[in-house]
Amino acid sequence: MPIFFRNVKTFLRAAALMLALAPTAHADVQKFLIPAGEGGGWDTTARETGAALTKMGLIGGAKYVNYSGEGGGRALNALATSKEYKDALMVQSLPLILRSLSGVYDRSFRDVTPVAMLIAEYQVVVVDKDSPYKNMNELLAAIKDIGKRKPIVGGSAKGSLDHITALAVLEAANMSSKKLRYSASDGGGDAMRKFSNGYALAMVTGMGEVVKQIKSGELRALGVTSAERLEGFDIPTMKEQGLDVVLANWRGFFVAPGTPDKTVTKYADMLASLDKSPDWKTVRLKYGWESLYIPAQDARSFLEEQEVTIRRLLNSI
Structure with a gap:
């Protein structure tokens, strides 16, 4: 049954109310930047994270961008320099340090902003x-x-x-x-x-x-x-x-340099909620991952310590 409005003022008030109540289907869709093709560890981590955050209602949905090349270097450079990815969460891992030290990357973790470390694999x-x-x-x-x-x-x-x-x-x-x-x-x-x-x-x-x-x-x-x-x-x-080899690969998320602190904190808190959830524990057990949540305020020092360890490993081999 159609609805009629007696005057323009009533119509405008009703229109404003409808807009306020309308779902913002794309406003909270989170973009994930994945530095390699589909099927790898970065890809799996990003997609499982996005799916779990969506299920928990912490984001309205997820968009995944597989941006491969240079062993992940193209995506790192894009996050550091392109406005296209200013709102994206880039998944990264220990190779971020390894490839920077070995000269594969021109950039390092210092060129982007760490949000949180999430898992160890x-x-x-x-x-x-x-x-x-x-x-x-x-x-x-x-x-x-x-x-x-x-x-x-x-x-x-x-x-x-x-x-x-x-x-x-x-x-x-x-x-x-x-x-x-x-x-x-x-x-x-x-x-x-x-x-x-x-x-x-x-x-x-x-x-x-x-x-x-x-x-x-x-x-x-x-x-x-x-x-x-x-x-x-x-x-x-x-x-x-009989082989004395113990190696763990951390995985976490980064945002573009210059991202406001309140935004970084929002993302870090979101990932902290994910880390504590039963749904995420199920995901971790599925893939053999261990919890390794390290928030933004501690992530930089963690990465610096990792850099020292990886440099020593590279020098020994």
């Missing part, structure tokens, strides 16, 4: 379900014999955490890094495509990138870089197999 070495290799020592023997002909695939660029993990395992086994041929990829999806074609001996990547394939039995996990076995997964640690 461990590295895992996997082979195909039909692979003859049942443990790390058998794989290392194969690398020693044919490692220059058949590579180890990683989900990221040379000089990345995946590459460093492979080198650290070889060092722990007293093997020369010259035995290793590392094949870089643009994210976990690209790595899986290479690996599924029988191209490589094994793949080293973040646990969350291959957790579905491990659970389904498509891939066999030979070793994980955690100090103890991860809850819900029967994967032997590297240390159990």
Whole structure:
């Protein structure tokens, strides 16, 4: 039944009320900047974060921008310089420091603003379900014999955490890094495509990138870089197999430089609420992630400490 207004003033008041009550469908949609293609650890973390925040009602929805190139360097540069991403949350991780120190990135964490660290993820070495290799020592023997002909695939660029993990395992086994041929990829999806074609001996990547394939039995996990076995997964640690390698990859979110403090605090509080939620705990257990919430006010010093540790690791390998 149509509604008529007796005069213009009444109409304008009603119109203003309708506008005030109308849903702002796009006003609180959060943009996530992902520095690689789909299927990798950055992509999974951003999309799971966006989905969980939306479910909790902390954001009205999420928009994901996969901006790959230069091992994540293009996205870092875009966040630091482009107004297009001034309201975006960029997911990043330990490679932000690693690639800055190794010269892959022209910029560092100092060129953007940390919001909060959120999770820690461990590295895992996997082979195909039909692979003859049942443990790390058998794989290392194969690398020693044919490692220059058949590579180890990683989900990221040379000089990345995946590459460093492979080198650290070889060092722990007293093997020369010259035995290793590392094949870089643009994210976990690209790595899986290479690996599924029988191209490589094994793949080293973040646990969350291959957790579905491990659970389904498509891939066999030979070793994980955690100090103890991860809850819900029967994967032997590297240390159990005589390899003194413990590596954790933090993941967190950053915003553009110059973002107002109140906005950074708002985002940090939002992620703090996420970290404490039962829904997020379910997500973490699904991917083998551990909680590592560090708020904005402490994130900078955490990153500086990480920089010292990574520089020492790079110098030792």
